[in-house]
Amino acid sequence: MSGLRDLKKERTRQALSDAAIALFLARGFDRVSVADVAAAAEVSKPTLFRYFDSKEDLVLHRAADHFGEAARVVRDRAPDQTPISALHQHFQRGLDERAPTTGLCDAPDVLAYHRLVFDTPGIAVRLRELTAEDTASLGEALRAAAPDDLMSRLVAAQYAVVREILARENWAKLASGRTATDVHPEAAAAADAAFGLLARGGAPHGY
Amino acid sequence: MSGLRDLKKERTRQALSDAAIALFLARGFDRVSVADVAAAAEVSKPTLFRYFDSKEDLVLHRAADHFGEAARVVRDRAPDQTPISALHQHFQRGLDERAPTTGLCDAPDVLAYHRLVFDTPGIAVRLRELTAEDTASLGEALRAAAPDDLMSRLVAAQYAVVREILARENWAKLASGRTATDVHPEAAAAADAAFGLLARGGAPHGY
DNA sequence: ACAACTCGGTTATGTTTTTAACTGAGTAAC
DNA sequence: GTTACTCAGTTAAAAACATAACCGAGTTGT
Numbered sequence: 001m002s003g004l005r006d007l008k009k010e011r012t013r014q015a016l017s018d019a020a021i022a023l024f025l026a027r028g029f030d031r032v033s034v035a036d037v038a039a040a041a042e043v044s045k046p047t048l049f050r051y052f053d054s055k056e057d058l059v060l061h062r063a064a065d066h067f068g069e070a071a072r073v074v075r076d077r078a079p080d081q082t083p084i085s086a087l088h089q090h091f092q093r094g095l096d097e098r099a100p101t102t103g104l105c106d107a108p109d110v111l112a113y114h115r116l117v118f119d120t121p122g123i124a125v126r127l128r129e130l131t132a133e134d135t136a137s138l139g140e141a142l143r144a145a146a147p148d149d150l151m152s153r154l155v156a157a158q159y160a161v162v163r164e165i166l167a168r169e170n171w172a173k174l175a176s177g178r179t180a181t182d183v184h185p186e187a188a189a190a191a192d193a194a195f196g197l198l199a200r201g202g203a204p205h206g207y
Numbered sequence: 208m209s210g211l212r213d214l215k216k217e218r219t220r221q222a223l224s225d226a227a228i229a230l231f232l233a234r235g236f237d238r239v240s241v242a243d244v245a246a247a248a249e250v251s252k253p254t255l256f257r258y259f260d261s262k263e264d265l266v267l268h269r270a271a272d273h274f275g276e277a278a279r280v281v282r283d284r285a286p287d288q289t290p291i292s293a294l295h296q297h298f299q300r301g302l303d304e305r306a307p308t309t310g311l312c313d314a315p316d317v318l319a320y321h322r323l324v325f326d327t328p329g330i331a332v333r334l335r336e337l338t339a340e341d342t343a344s345l346g347e348a349l350r351a352a353a354p355d356d357l358m359s360r361l362v363a364a365q366y367a368v369v370r371e372i373l374a375r376e377n378w379a380k381l382a383s384g385r386t387a388t389d390v391h392p393e394a395a396a397a398a399d400a401a402f403g404l405l406a407r408g409g410a411p412h413g414y
Numbered sequence: 415a416c417a418a419c420t421c422g423g424t425t426a427t428g429t430t431t432t433t434a435a436c437t438g439a440g441t442a443a444c
Numbered sequence: 445g446t447t448a449c450t451c452a453g454t455t456a457a458a459a460a461c462a463t464a465a466c467c468g469a470g471t472t473g474t
Contacts, residue, residue, distance in 0.1 A: 005462055044211060044432050212432055240421060251462045
């Protein structure tokens with residue numbers, strides 16, 4: 001797995017992704033051509049497209065490591081743990097570690113990256129596509145735990161929307177100027193409430 | 208001349224040469240294999256031999272930039288200047304700039320490189336071969352100035368031996384602990400004397 | 415004396431990359 | 445409305461590369 005070939009491939013991927021994000025943040029997505037990115041990463045244009053299928057994917061590669069994470073968490077959970085509990089626990093650990101996927105990371109470059117992704121229509125669209133695939137693969141992982149196709153897809157979709165709303169909530173609070181450590185308690189409480197709803201299904205009175 | 212291709216080629220050359228010299232200085236020429244050098248430069252062994260014909264050439268590449276320099280100096284001299292005067296002037300400028308080829312550079316890494324070259328028989332032999340080629344090309348340049356084959360070869364050979372003795376003299380003085388600025392005056396005087404002998408041919412009384 | 419190993423150097427093969435040219439869509443100029 | 449330009453994405457051919465295998469000479473250990 002680790003020869004010179006794969007080592008240099010990974011370096012080229014990273015160089016392209018890093019150069020692209022840096023340029024997009026500095027000058028704006030539309031004011032940077034793929035030729036600029038290739039030049040900054042010191043590769044040719046065909047090589048760029050051998051690593052990434054589109055200009056948008058250059059940006060999403062940084063987040064793509066986390067795609068498939070939910071499915072993996074479910075598959076690798078302790079035998080006596082429910083899938084939802086494992087996902088809940090994993091999200092809480094993400095909050096503690098200020099993982100960017102939870103929306104609770106106030107590092108300036110992460111916030112800038114966030115804005116880049118969601119303020120650029122093409123990228124946001126592509127992100128939703130990838131998120132849909134991620135949700136589908138979580139659905140498969142869940143089907144291994146309880147072989148009910150429809151229910152697996154339902155739970156996967158609910159997890160996806162829960163995670164997205166929680167992250168968006170946290171990100172909005174950070175965008176208003178508060179710090180991650182300041183927001184953390186209410187983020188944890190919100191996660192507990194959301195995952196509790198997902199697990200026990202009991203919506204509060206009035207719903 | 209300057210595409211991505213040549214840029215990366217030059218980088219690989221430099222990486223190989225630098226890695227080799229660093230390893231040879233740290234562990235000794237014989238205690239480092241070409242595989243070690245290739246690994247340190249992050250290329251494969253066949254690639255190493257595509258850039259350098261032998262293990263010894265890895266070391267001499269650093270000095271190889273200066274090969275052909277004498278011929279170039281002669282070709283590019285001012286029209287009213289004799290070849291020997293141009294070479295003399297160039298050597299004096301080298302002394303002023305503490306150029307490694309003059310032997311008057313007391314930078315520790317340069318001294319260590321010097322020892323590596325001359326204390327390793329294989330490298331020293333190869334250096335003499337390359338120096339011989341350098342002398343031959345100087346001979347051709349001289350022949351353009353005064354089309355006498357034998358005389359051109361004679362003057363080229365004399366220049367080569369003059370340069371070598373002057374450099375060896377300077378290097379020996381530095382090796383005994385003195386600084387380059389301390390040695391510089393006598394080095395300049397010695398160069399004047401040597402090139403004067405070469406130009407006017409008048410050996411002092413007693414020879 | 416023999417087997418196992420190391421090292422400098424080489425070769426065959428498939429993969430990756432550069433280069434230069436191209437397509438097709440959009441856009442600004444006139 | 446036509447010309448000229450820019451950009452994302454593609455293609456073909458040649459250069460460079462990694463990998464794994466090999467050769468021959470020299471060492472070491474037994």
